Amino acid sequence: MTFSVVLITNLIVGRYHHAEGALASRVVKKCLQGAGIQGQGYHVYMDNFYTSPDLLSSLFNEKTYACGTVRSNRRGLPRDIMQKMPDGIVQRGDMAFRQNDPLVAVVWKDKKCVTALSTIHDETATEVQRIIKQEDGTFARENVPCPKLIADYTSHMGGVDKADQYLQYYSFNHKTRKWTVKVFFRLLEIMKLNAYQLFLQSPHHLPGQGKQQLSFLQFTQSIIKGLVGGFTSGARKGRPSLLLLADRLTQRHLPGTLPSRSWCHVCYMRCKS
Template sequence: MGRNRFQLLLRTIHFVDNEGVPEDGKTDKLWKIRPFLKMFREQCLLVTPEENQAVDEMMVPFKGQYSHIKQYIRGKPNPWEFKIWCRCSKSGILHDFEVYQGKTGTNRDKSALGVAGEVVSKLSDTLPSHKNYKLFADNLFTSVGLLEKLQQTGFQYTGTVRANRLHGCSLKSEKELSKLGRGTSDYRVEQDTNIICVRWHDTKAVTLMSTCVGTLPLDTAKRWDKAQKEYRDVSRPLIIKEYNSNMGGIDLLDSCVVRYKFQLKSRRWYMYLFLHFIHLAVVNGWFFYRRDCQMLGLEKPLILRRFQAQIATGLIQVNTTKKRGRPPLDRPESPTLQPKRVRIPPSRDARKDQFAHLPIKIDKRRRCAICQITTNTHCEKCNVSISFTENRNCFREYHV
């Protein structure tokens, strides 16, 4: 596809008919892209969730002027961004999300849980209740009211908590724990709701609340000692281990999205969200692929870059008459400077689409892609040599 055609298609893409949307529907700040977001969310909800789920925020950089939902967060690498609330599994698979529209975009400001607490409550509504699902989140979301509400709806919760949300819980201060040494902890248990609050001292004191895990059994974690200049074992409660092992799913997803993300400028703010969710779909598919490879015992699955290239190749070649790609380079005059040609096999989707795979005869004999026997039978679309004899039909085996 040429550049001009690609830019033309990009300019004409729309997700909703602007003239067909009533004035009541435009109160939603995401009405220009709402059909796409709804379709994408429905597909995410079809995935069977894992037992441990993490809730956190994901940021999409945006510096344009024509958007009412962009947020300014001081100290970030990209201060102006779109904020997306996400619920992911430990492996990084996205299960549910919601694009934040600002304080005026929702009716949660008057709730006792606040905006962040209501986000966890809404994202947990799409999970089956009383099925032993465990939620993890950081101190932005955690409060006593949230833990009590999730208990009533049949969910367990673990997360860090801020000091001003402890409601009179008398834990040892950071100064007292630092005198006792690194790795010390203190905890309190609320008898009525069985909520535990733990404060553990590492380099600093960190406070966590949970309804499903406590301090025992203790284990050890390696930490660097500046005074002795060596690693030493530090005592660690179980709640710290569970939180650290289940909270990194969204960070893993975000890092994979940013790793091979192509930049595209547009005056329309919703195009940035559209492209971001396209990358989320690719990374989500890669996580499924790695999970299936692990179940099947495959040792070397494709890396994310190769997986992304296979998807692009499959979308280009499926249901086409012949193999497409760049035209061959002109041969240079000097024979020593001839470019090295690498034969790239077709994608599996294009190979098995059963469309326009025509056998032809070529002058030069090549090895068969299945049995490695030399043959002059060639697939016009796949651009590979495949033997086709009375005793062996590799052509059918390769395409079915």
């Protein structure tokens, strides 16, 4: 039984930076309580905004087991391995474990060091496939040692990570000083992604034989056209000129080099027609 905590609370972390740990703990416990699964032996997977030794120990005492990536600067972590370049972690696949009662901390070298914390797992290792560059310049898949802790986290948080990845595509977010505006547009992005997923699952929109499924980009473009299609016009604004155009602008056209990159009237009218 697993449960993934997925919220947008990290959008407003700057506003509550002084109470980040307490905020994250309250969010997780409120989600479990709201879902009615608190204290029932569920496995909870969360990202590094929420994971902390205090939270995982508290959940363990309430018979809820948790796992997640963790920020290396959290209080209560083993400092000998929870750092950017821990000793002995050099090559891809290197790992180190530390355990304190139910808490298991691990650092694993992939492209970069990954740190995680769990009350579900032990020091068991498994293998994962990675595309690695060979000496001759080609790329090939190889099996790389990996803690089962991180392999399970990747498996159960895969949907969340994929959603975060999709939300970065074709995003219209802009910098703003108002955090409420950022939350609003983030919610719009999530609504667009949810609508796309429902669209793919709808039996009325399945692609026919020989047709490809609508991509996320095409879906986004269709939303844009639907929103602005009835509010745009290709008609030229302003009063029409009462003066007749010179013959050189409508008939004979001599090319020449001009400092401006603007189109001449003849070229514009030809392309427009």
